Amino acid sequence: MTSLAVTAALALAGCGGNNDPLASDGGDSGSSSGSTLVVGSANFPENALLAEIYAGALKGAGLDVDTKLNIGSREVYLKSMEPGDASVDIFPEYTGVLRDYFDQSTTGTTSEEVYKELVAALPDYLKVLKPSTAEDKDAVVVTQDTADKYHLSQIGDLADVAGDLTLGGPPEWKTRETGVPGLEKVYGVTFGDFRALDAGGPLTLRALLDGQIDAGNLFTTDPNIAANNLVVLDDPKSLFAAQNVVPLVRSDVLNDTIETTLDKVSEALNTDNLGELVKRVVIDKEDPETVAADFLKQEGLD
Amino acid sequence: MVWVRDHLDDIWAYAVQHAWLAGVPLVLGLLLAVPLGWLSRKYGWLYTPLVAGTGLLYTIPSLALFILMPLVLGTQILDPVNVIVAMTIYTVALLVRTVADALRAVPDSVIASATAMGLRPMRRFFTVELPLAVPVISAGLRVAAVSNVSIVSVAALIGVPQLGSLFTDGFYRDFLDPIVAGLVACVLLALIFDLVIVLVTRMLTPWLRSDAARAGRTTA
Amino acid sequence: MNDVLTWLTDPAHWQGYDGIPARLWEHVWYSALALAIAAAVAIPLGLWVGHTGRGRFLAVNLTGAFRAIPSLGLLFASLMILGPRIQGDAGVLVPTELILVVLAIPPILAGTYSGVEQVDAAARDAARGMGMRGSQVLAKVEVPCAMPLIASGLRSAALQVVATATLAATVGLGGLGRFLIDGLAVRDYAQMAGGAVLVAALALLVDLAASMLQRVVVSPGLTGKTERRDTAKRRLKTRTAS
Numbered sequence: 078m079t080s081l082a083v084t085a086a087l088a089l090a091g092c093g094g095n096n097d098p099l100a101s102d103g104g105d106s107g108s109s110s111g112s113t114l115v116v117g118s119a120n121f122p123e124n125a126l127l128a129e130i131y132a133g134a135l136k137g138a139g140l141d142v143d144t145k146l147n148i149g150s151r152e153v154y155l156k157s158m159e160p161g162d163a164s165v166d167i168f169p170e171y172t173g174v175l176r177d178y179f180d181q182s183t184t185g186t187t188s189e190e191v192y193k194e195l196v197a198a199l200p201d202y203l204k205v206l207k208p209s210t211a212e213d214k215d216a217v218v219v220t221q222d223t224a225d226k227y228h229l230s231q232i233g234d235l236a237d238v239a240g241d242l243t244l245g246g247p248p249e250w251k252t253r254e255t256g257v258p259g260l261e262k263v264y265g266v267t268f269g270d271f272r273a274l275d276a277g278g279p280l281t282l283r284a285l286l287d288g289q290i291d292a293g294n295l296f297t298t299d300p301n302i303a304a305n306n307l308v309v310l311d312d313p314k315s316l317f318a319a320q321n322v323v324p325l326v327r328s329d330v331l332n333d334t335i336e337t338t339l340d341k342v343s344e345a346l347n348t349d350n351l352g353e354l355v356k357r358v359v360i361d362k363e364d365p366e367t368v369a370a371d372f373l374k375q376e377g378l379d
Numbered sequence: 380m381v382w383v384r385d386h387l388d389d390i391w392a393y394a395v396q397h398a399w400l401a402g403v404p405l406v407l408g409l410l411l412a413v414p415l416g417w418l419s420r421k422y423g424w425l426y427t428p429l430v431a432g433t434g435l436l437y438t439i440p441s442l443a444l445f446i447l448m449p450l451v452l453g454t455q456i457l458d459p460v461n462v463i464v465a466m467t468i469y470t471v472a473l474l475v476r477t478v479a480d481a482l483r484a485v486p487d488s489v490i491a492s493a494t495a496m497g498l499r500p501m502r503r504f505f506t507v508e509l510p511l512a513v514p515v516i517s518a519g520l521r522v523a524a525v526s527n528v529s530i531v532s533v534a535a536l537i538g539v540p541q542l543g544s545l546f547t548d549g550f551y552r553d554f555l556d557p558i559v560a561g562l563v564a565c566v567l568l569a570l571i572f573d574l575v576i577v578l579v580t581r582m583l584t585p586w587l588r589s590d591a592a593r594a595g596r597t598t599a
Numbered sequence: 600m601n602d603v604l605t606w607l608t609d610p611a612h613w614q615g616y617d618g619i620p621a622r623l624w625e626h627v628w629y630s631a632l633a634l635a636i637a638a639a640v641a642i643p644l645g646l647w648v649g650h651t652g653r654g655r656f657l658a659v660n661l662t663g664a665f666r667a668i669p670s671l672g673l674l675f676a677s678l679m680i681l682g683p684r685i686q687g688d689a690g691v692l693v694p695t696e697l698i699l700v701v702l703a704i705p706p707i708l709a710g711t712y713s714g715v716e717q718v719d720a721a722a723r724d725a726a727r728g729m730g731m732r733g734s735q736v737l738a739k740v741e742v743p744c745a746m747p748l749i750a751s752g753l754r755s756a757a758l759q760v761v762a763t764a765t766l767a768a769t770v771g772l773g774g775l776g777r778f779l780i781d782g783l784a785v786r787d788y789a790q791m792a793g794g795a796v797l798v799a800a801l802a803l804l805v806d807l808a809a810s811m812l813q814r815v816v817v818s819p820g821l822t823g824k825t826e827r828r829d830t831a832k833r834r835l836k837t838r839t840a841s
Contacts, residue, residue, distance in 0.1 A: 148538030162455040248784035274771040362554045438802035440765040442779050443795030525666045532669040550675040562672045569667035
């Protein structure tokens with residue numbers, strides 16, 4: 078019965094008109110004009126914005142591009158780049174966390190170290206291009222009140238008081254090296270409670286502002302930090318290693334056009350202008366596509 | 380709602396996707412539920428296990444089913460087929476009981492007369508029993524349609540683009556407009572499905588219409 | 600399949616604040632609260648609609664409209680609107696309970712008013728003939744006669760609520776949905792599947808409990824038990840008499 082359903086579904090879906098991921102055929106490393114590139118993004122606004130920037134730049138370079146935004150966490154979307162799946166070709170990534178995803182034994186913390194280790198850690202079917210200076214790191218963030226109360230300026234200051242406090246972060250932080258285990262190992266900070274919320278999203282922000290959590294995981298380019306007077310705790314021991322924005326591309330589709338175009342984008346981006354662009358999308362509620370187009374026009378990349 | 384006006388084509392594209400993801404399973408589910416219902420009519424003892432078994436399928440959380448589908452089917456993780464197969468399972472789960480009950484409700488006397496007129500079982504099923512069961516099946520289908528439209532939106536959590544994507548987009552940006560637009564669009568879509576099913580049912584049951592008309596005339 | 604069994608039988612997963620028993624309890628609590636509220640709203644409303652015959656049009660369309668609202672979207676919307684206005688954990692709990700209540704009302708309301716409506720007119724007539732007033736007719740005759748459909752509505756609502764309470768995890772609350780969301784976040788499919796199995800198992804248990812409750816609550820006169828019992832007694836009497 079199930080196989081009947083599957084066959085029928087496949088047949089109908091096959092001849093249906095919908096966003097079928099037109100992934101380029103595996104094994105074809107050329108820029109075959111027939112295939113469409115697919116740029117994907119994770120499920121947070123900044124990544125969707127970066128994906129739109131990449132897509133816009135590639136379109137400007139004459140390529141056929143499709144976007145698949147807001148897919149999910151890294152654990153989900155990287156699967157779509159695996160050889161057996163190959164439904165997405167390009168992703169805007171961050172050097173540090175991507176490196177950790179493939180190799181947890183690495184120790185580098187500076188941008189150069191992290192990038193080198195990342196290149197070494199990537200499987201054959203993936204390649205990263207030149208990284209940008211634009212960085213968006215994970216951060217442990219507290220309210221101004223909490224920082225004043227416990228005299229917090231860096232993560233290590235939490236070591237004595239964390240036992241009574243609650244940490245909020247994405248579900249994957251429970252087990253990720255750059256999450257709860259990492260805080261313990263590097264700073265000796267063990268929180269009394271951990272609440273699985275979201276990755277620097279509205280749930281974590283709300284819980285932090287509401288006092289349900291005392292410290293939360295937000296991203297450094299998050300405009301809500303400044304808007305709500307929140308305090309980013311310093312990370313002197315570089316638990317959160319460098320997180321430079323870098324394009325991740327499937328080896329099979331990489332070609333010179335893609336490389337030069339995205340390299341130019343990476344050069345044009347820096348932490349400051351990225352922060353500005355993200356603010357327009359998140360605070361001013363502008364469309365990622367529009368903001369991306371404006372940026373590309375400004376930089377002459379459209 | 381300035382945002383809605385500016386994004387009408389995005390909303391439309393999502394709506395079309397959504398209609399596809401919710402509608403195809405309705406058809407497939409019905410096609411699968413009818414033979415199952417017929418089986419439970421022919422072999423009475425099958426009724427309970429079939430209805431209970433399919434009912435259990437309905438309780439599997441949609442998020443889990445969407446995620447686990449690629450593992451079972453071997454499809455790509457973002458393939459809409461995952462959603463379609465999962466939704467078909469839910470539709471079958473809802474409809475099997477309805478179809479079985481609808482077929483059981485066909486009076487034995489009618490079946491007897493049909494047999495007496497010389498109709499073989501298959502022909503009798505398609506020309507007599509099934510048409511008479513249409514009103515009840517259609518009621519079940521209407522419930523399934525509304526349920527499907529609602530459940531498909533959950534697929535936004537794994538990145539399948541449809542009206543639910545408006546929910547996640549709005550939520551991540553603390554922006555209410557897309558969410559409200561998505562809610563309204565979903566309700567409208569459910570309404571359209573409902574209307575279509577009602578119209579098709581009326582077309583398939585001309586005897587109900589003429590009965591009513593005749594009743595109206597005699598009292599006049 | 601093997602992985603799921605391993606995950607389910609791992610003793611580590613049965614302890615602590617995010618172990619199976621804790622999440623199970625949260626899930627039951629979220630569901631039961633929503634059902635109680637929905638029943639408290641829908642049953643009196645349904646009784647009134649069925650008994651007086653007024654407001655039927657509104658009731659039918661309201662249930663239809665409520666059914667059509669996607670739970671995920673409503674959850675996000677109410678969280679964004681109510682969340683900032685309510686302090687603490689309640690700010691997330693109230694929106695979650697709200698959508699579960701909205702989900703549970705249609706089946707309960709529909710079951711109640713259609714149950715009261717289809718009460719045999721003869722029974723109603725007989726009650727009035729015996730001198731009962733409106734409210735007495737309702738309480739003593741209509742409600743007991745409507746019980747099968749009311750119970751069926753409650754049962755259907757219970758199943759839908761248990762299945763949908765998994766959404767609570769998407770907004771940071773607990774419940775069995777936690778295994779789905781956490782498993783998804785780290786691609787631990789065994790955890791996801793385990794969570795799904797647990798939800799299905801809970802739903803099955805709830806359904807069984809509901810059907811047993813249905814048997815207890817529905818008057819034996821309606822299920823035919825009394826009739827069968829009386830017929831059996833009569834047969835026994837005639838057999839022994841001859």
